Amino acid sequence: MKKIFLTLFLLLVLFFCSFPVFAQVPKEETLEGKIVSIKEEKEIKVMGKKQLYQKLELQITKGSLKNKIVTIESGNIPLANIQKYYRNDKVTINYSKDNNGKEAFYIKDYIRRTPLLVLFIIFIVLTIFIAKIRGLMSLLGMIFSFLMIFFSILPNILNGANPILAVILASLFIVPVTFYLSHGFNKKTTVAIFGTCISLVATGLLATVFIELTKLTGFTSEEAGFLQVFNQRSINMKGILLAGIIIGALGVLDDITISQAAVVFQLKETNRRLTQKELYNQAMNVGQDHISSMVNTLVLVYAGAALPLFLLFVHNPHSFSEVINYEMIAEEIVRTLVGSIGLILAVPITTYFAVKISS
Template sequence: MNRKKRILLGLVVAGLMLLGVGSGVKAQSVASNGNEEMKTLEGEVVEVVEEKLLSDENGEERYWQVLAVRVTRGELVGEVVRVENGSEMMSSLERYEVGDLVMVSWSKDVEGGDIFYITDYVRRNALFWLFVIFVLMVVMISRWQGVSSLLGMAVSFGVIFKFVLPRIAAGDDPVVVAILGSLVIIPATFLLSHGVNRKTWVAVAGTLIALVVTGVMASVFVKAANLTGFASEEAGFLRAYNPGLVNIKGILLAGIIIGVLGVLDDITVSQSGIVEQLKKANSKLKAGELYRQAMVVGKDHIASMVNTLILVYTGAALPLLLLFVDNPRPFVEIVNYEIIADEVVRTLVGSIGLMLAVPITTMIAAVVVEEK
């Protein structure tokens, strides 16, 4: 399959996936809170009508503001509404300025009067331009292969949002759903990104085997560590929203599987490619020698990748880790908290899966190349 056909196939698959996502996901701007109907508007702060610096009995300071917000999206488009901000002490309280784009919740009080309050910033513009820069960098540096990889990314998102998330939300086993989704994501994204060739097929095989091993280990150690999956607030919200329907522990396992999947691509394709290049450089090399020489590079790959994983997880959990700095409680007690144990299991199981992917893929590649 040549490059143009590969890209055309990717466009068709990605288009079908995204059309499915678009038809299956509907934006909701109305929420029900008891008997009170709450609607979401978007607007721009056009004036700070009044502002005061207040402090409570603990010395905590906050700004109280009355803002004029012009509605730019929603039922009241074009109207200017007055919004009070800072009447209650909250940890996420912001001080808004003229020009800020904000999300506004609109509801009615018992007497039918309008109640407006700001819930968040509108961030779409920043996210859009960041995505544009990302796409341009991929295309400029990787050219057509970069375009193919972007199509592979679209397929991954399509599978996750059209199949994985809806099936988990419907009550299916999250681990089974994640594995089935991976069976579609792995070949589709690998073939689009790296072409239809022996190197890619070897990487697909190595990735699938390593993923199964990772899933088994995750299941064993999540059970051994008695993890429930309720370490995060989001899990509690899911339980309250769909009581008894979603398997929270299964979501923890599925998250580990999908998280590792994103890194396996790099390792398995690289090791497969190294074996091929060694064979081209010396056609007399046998499978055992090919394996040994490729593993010299593979060991460096393992060392750098494990360190990368540790730093990625540490960066994501940095606010949590800061809570334990200078904590009087001993480490042996802290590590037992589920919120910490979750991250330890996620990091170590993921790292073990990545390490195993290197020898597995290298061995497969060495055997396949020798039998050519």
């Protein structure tokens, strides 16, 4: 009984003593500001390494301290990437204030909305100007895809749904809507939809098998760790990895399935006396060119996205056979090869359906 009372007493002490600790947690806010002047700029040594130091005067342009002038030091702590700021640079600022009224400011990042918006407008204008009505319809399809991703796939995954099931169900809507919007209601588009869906299933099955065989967990990025820490529900990171592979393949399959279906229908229209076998063989001759170009494109796209990882192979003290076992490297290899195999399979599958329907 004494032990029970002693345990309860200790728990109460810890409970009440924890209040001051929680009370000291500073309140944080993200502000926006503009650098109005550089009060000091020099090179200093931090932990034996030279780096740029700046004392900046900023005007807050958005947030609870709007129009207030604050002074922020940059480069006074050791960082791998010290930015050099200039007058009129627009930045985001982390602002915190503890219970004693002590304020702290530091620059988080640049504000990039304006150049990103300009780039997006250039993309839209060029798409509509060059592709005309087809370009406009493809933009509508792109918007629909984003809506499905942000309002269907992502919320379902965050709510604990199976990521693979969420992506596959969304794809059943994304594929026909985007294809028909971009390419019109015709047999060619319908064939491409069938070819894409079957290729997606094959890609998903292949990815599932090799994610299991290579023992991938999906925890190779910082984002994966943050998701597990800050999300209240448990998320299947392995499923998210697989879902990402399927979405990536979906983006590439559109081009090759439509192109291959168009080749078959064009060949049939040019020479209606072609047998199904002759039509298939001639279409596959063109399909082989599609495969060679698209596989190389896909590999380069993935390589560009994972370029920092590939630097591990350069000047690495470990052997190739050891480095290739790193999960982050293995994940990129599986992603690239599975996507490429799905792309390769799409050509004969789409060609077969196109030959049957065109005949």
